[in-house]
Amino acid sequence: MDQIRVASQRIDQARFLELLRWHRVVAGLPELDWSQPGVYTQAVTELTPERAAELLRDAQRAGRDLRGHRRGADGKPQFRQGRTLRDRFS
Numbered sequence: 001m002d003q004i005r006v007a008s009q010r011i012d013q014a015r016f017l018e019l020l021r022w023h024r025v026v027a028g029l030p031e032l033d034w035s036q037p038g039v040y041t042q043a044v045t046e047l048t049p050e051r052a053a054e055l056l057r058d059a060q061r062a063g064r065d066l067r068g069h070r071r072g073a074d075g076k077p078q079f080r081q082g083r084t085l086r087d088r089f090s
Contacts, residue, residue, distance in 0.1 A: 024047070
C-alpha cells in the first residue's frame with residue numbers, strides 16, 4: 001500500500017483515479033463513492049495482490065512518462081491519422 005501511495009503522489013490525481021478505477025473494473029469490483037474519506041485506501045485493499053502489483057507498475061510507468069502517453073493500459077487502440085497503428089503496419 002505504501003508503494004502505491006508513493007507512486008500515486010508522482011502523478012496527477014485524476015490519472016491515478018483513472019488507473020485505479022480501471023483495475024477495479026477489470027477485477028469485477030463495484031464502483032465506490034469517491035467523495036468519501038478513506039475510499040482510496042479501501043479501493044486498493046479490495047484488489048487482489050496481483051492486481052495491486054499491476055496497479056503499482058502502471059502508476060510507476062505513468063510517473064516516468066510525463067507526457068501522459070497511453071500504452072494500452074486503458075485497453076483502447078492507439079490512433080494516428082484516422083487509423084490504428086496496427087492497421088497501418090499490417
